[in-house]
Amino acid sequence: MSKPRRTPLYDFNVAHGGRMVDFAGWEMPVQFKSIVEEHKATRAAAGLFDVSHMGEAIVEGPQATEFLDFVLTNHIAPMERGRVLYSLMCNEAGGVVDDLLVYRKAEDSYLLCLNAANVAKDVAWLQERAADFEAVVTDVSDDYGLIALQGPKAFEVLAKVTEADLDSLHYYWFVEGEVCGAKCIISRTGYTGEKGVELFVSPSDAERVAETLLEVGEAEGLALAGLGARDSLRLEAGYSLYGHEIDDVVGPVAAKLMWTVKLKKDDFVGKAAIEKAKAAGPEKRIVFFKTGSRRIVRADAEVLANGEKVGHVVSGTFSPELNEAIGSALVDSDAAKADLSVDIRGKAMPLFAAKIPFLPLNPQA
Amino acid sequence: MNIPEDLKYTKEHEWIKLLENDEAIVGITDFAQSSLGDITFVEVPEVGDEFDAEGTFGVVESVKAASDLYMPIDAEVLAVNEELEDSPEKVNQSAFGEGWIVKIKIKDPGQLDGLLDAVGYAEVAKD
Numbered sequence: 001m002s003k004p005r006r007t008p009l010y011d012f013n014v015a016h017g018g019r020m021v022d023f024a025g026w027e028m029p030v031q032f033k034s035i036v037e038e039h040k041a042t043r044a045a046a047g048l049f050d051v052s053h054m055g056e057a058i059v060e061g062p063q064a065t066e067f068l069d070f071v072l073t074n075h076i077a078p079m080e081r082g083r084v085l086y087s088l089m090c091n092e093a094g095g096v097v098d099d100l101l102v103y104r105k106a107e108d109s110y111l112l113c114l115n116a117a118n119v120a121k122d123v124a125w126l127q128e129r130a131a132d133f134e135a136v137v138t139d140v141s142d143d144y145g146l147i148a149l150q151g152p153k154a155f156e157v158l159a160k161v162t163e164a165d166l167d168s169l170h171y172y173w174f175v176e177g178e179v180c181g182a183k184c185i186i187s188r189t190g191y192t193g194e195k196g197v198e199l200f201v202s203p204s205d206a207e208r209v210a211e212t213l214l215e216v217g218e219a220e221g222l223a224l225a226g227l228g229a230r231d232s233l234r235l236e237a238g239y240s241l242y243g244h245e246i247d248d249v250v251g252p253v254a255a256k257l258m259w260t261v262k263l264k265k266d267d268f269v270g271k272a273a274i275e276k277a278k279a280a281g282p283e284k285r286i287v288f289f290k291t292g293s294r295r296i297v298r299a300d301a302e303v304l305a306n307g308e309k310v311g312h313v314v315s316g317t318f319s320p321e322l323n324e325a326i327g328s329a330l331v332d333s334d335a336a337k338a339d340l341s342v343d344i345r346g347k348a349m350p351l352f353a354a355k356i357p358f359l360p361l362n363p364q365a
Numbered sequence: 366m367n368i369p370e371d372l373k374y375t376k377e378h379e380w381i382k383l384l385e386n387d388e389a390i391v392g393i394t395d396f397a398q399s400s401l402g403d404i405t406f407v408e409v410p411e412v413g414d415e416f417d418a419e420g421t422f423g424v425v426e427s428v429k430a431a432s433d434l435y436m437p438i439d440a441e442v443l444a445v446n447e448e449l450e451d452s453p454e455k456v457n458q459s460a461f462g463e464g465w466i467v468k469i470k471i472k473d474p475g476q477l478d479g480l481l482d483a484v485g486y487a488e489v490a491k492d
Contacts, residue, residue, distance in 0.1 A: 296405060298431070
């Protein structure tokens with residue numbers, strides 16, 4: 001293993017007491033004071049997250065739109081400038097190469113935001129397929145620090161340090177503007193289920209922006225939050241995480257992400273396989289569950305139905321809002337509606353099917 | 366790091382506080398709770414259960430990890446901290462106090478000599 005990389009906010013994270021762990025090849029804070037407290041602060045007020053490990057790529061050229069519509073499952077052509085779109089990038093077998101955000105910066109220019117662990121794979125995948133199009137893919141991950149400001153008070157905090165018109169910044173739109181005097185992309189997106197933004201800033205500005213947001217946010221109850229809270233927030237919201245609910249085998253039909261797949265558009269990578277999986281029904285599918293217990297069911301735990309193994313847990317955490325363990329599992333489709341349980345150290349623990357999001361959330365508010 | 370001098374310790378981060386009549390209480394150290402982070406669940410044994418020294422008598426689970434609890438000494442369980450069922454965070458808040466886990470009857474007081482004192486444990490808890 002090569003030495004983990006450091007984000008532009010590494011010193012900031014350490015100075016503020018971040019407990020640093022290796023995540024996807026990066027030294028990231030898993031928590032500052034308490035995962036549960038950081039989670040609750042984000043739901044009640046606001047959380048500030050360093051997500052600079054995420055990757056970015058630029059796709060540009062006269063055929064950038066056609067190219068993206070060929071490699072991505074969602075429909076790119078109708079996107080207006082300033083729009084953000086969530087999409088999957090699938091392989092020929094209908095599995096997922098990555099899930100990502102697409103930013104339409106200009107008619108022929110897009111920014112993609114990629115999962116940290118997948119950047120090299122994604123860029124190679126994209127560049128290989130771009131060869132048939134008048135489109136160029138460039139990895140620009142080192143050009144950006146990424147700061148997520150999430151929670152019901154996120155806009156109040158942000159309004160103190162930007163002149164940008166936040167009232168007209170709607171969900172899944174972005175503007176280019178200044179925050180704390182630093183040029184940045186203000187994206188009305190997030191991974192918590194809360195109202196909020198993600199700020200793409202220059203690495204040299206990242207620390208100053210984060211420090212200022214923390215300072216002006218204190219009065220609003222803003223807390224620094226780590227990857228632990230990020231995971232429990234996204235799971236409560238029912239958002240998929242690459243490598244857990246989706247991966248190179250588990251695709252959009254099994255993961256219930258067909259809303260990101262536009263089968264009516266022209267041919268795209270994975271279309272035939274996805275159509276087939278949709279018609280036949282997937283062999284396995286993702287189910288979300290509650291436990292009624294505070295005991296966390298962890299990833300990889302075997303899931304049982306009538307004593308038979310029918311799948312495994314893919315995500316599991318403690319929900320601070322529900323005060324119980326929640327999670328998701330990949331199970332045989334014909335067992336998805338059965339009474340499921342997991343074996344935890346010799347004790348059978350029932351899993352109760354849950355709807356997502358696990359609690360009422362309104363990031364569009 | 367808080368390591369009270371009147372307690373004995375194990376390498377696995379349990380503490381044991383000697384009471385009268387060969388009775389004692391056992392918990393996990395401040396270092397252990399801090400390493401685990403937010404504790405969401407504590408599995409405790411039944412009153413009357415007997416354990417050998419280093420036997421697994423329960424589990425402490427945090428958001429991040431599950432960690433076995435090891436009995437410092439041959440013992441029988443006299444009482445368990447029932448408060449932890451609803452408030453496992455007491456272990457975070459007061460590892461050496463309200464976050465105690467079990468009360469035990471020590472079978473062989475001679476085994477106490479094999480445990481670490483505060484100075485010895487400070488070496489183990491150095492990270």
